[in-house]
Amino acid sequence: MPVVVTAEYVVTGTRCSPSRRRRLAGFGRQRLSGCGQTRRGLLADPQWQPARTRARPTGGSFVLTKVFPIKLKPGKQADAEAVVGAFSPEGPQQEPGTLSFRVYRDPANADYLLFVEHFVDQEAYDAHTGSAAYKEFVAGQFAELIVEFVEIDHELVVGI
Incomplete structure (x- = not known):
């Protein structure tokens, strides 16, 4: 069975335009600072959620x-x-x-x-x-x- 690696990069709020969030979605945390905030600022922002990556087999989440x-x-x-x-x-x-x-x-x-x-x-x-x-x-x-x-x-x- 092939493994699907999924990643979620979420920036909530209005600091970034929706199109900017979509462009940044393929990059890690370090690229999210391009929304006009430093990494420290993003990490301190309660509306910012860190990147989550998980590997799972296709068809379920059991490993x-x-x-x-x-x-x-x-x-x-x-x-x-x-x-x-x-x-x-x-x-x-x-x-x-x-x-x-x-x-x-x-x-x-x-x-x-x-x-x-x-x-x-x-x-x-x-x-x-x-x-x-x-x-x-x-x-x-x-x-x-x-x-x-x-x-x-x-x-x-x-x-x-």
């Missing part, structure tokens, strides 16, 4: 979020990062239902990675975990490097 804290075997951080680096272009970057695939390291905690993944729906996640790349890299090579992992589903509460 499946998976978070995996992963404890690695001692001394396997570099190996794990290499496997993840090889997996990303072969798996998630090729999957239309994968909205984002991010892997974080904790500089204060050796042998640990945190995966944060977003999918358009459960079917997209199932396709991700059923792919040949997932089986080769994650279920195969990466599984050899971990002590444990926890799969945690999350629901978005606030987003900007």
Whole structure:
């Protein structure tokens, strides 16, 4: 499923003409200062509403979020990062239902990675975990490097 990124840029009141607001609608906050106010003035104006951008799958606003804290075997951080680096272009970057695939390291905690993944729906996640790349890299090579992992589903509460 394709992802639609929508953006709303709203200036209320009469400071800008309607045609000026339409021309500025395609630009971020920094361009809204062209209505004769500085950014500071716009932000202080109670009638000005900040830009809101949200990514959502077409047909609804549901996004499946998976978070995996992963404890690695001692001394396997570099190996794990290499496997993840090889997996990303072969798996998630090729999957239309994968909205984002991010892997974080904790500089204060050796042998640990945190995966944060977003999918358009459960079917997209199932396709991700059923792919040949997932089986080769994650279920195969990466599984050899971990002590444990926890799969945690999350629901978005606030987003900007």
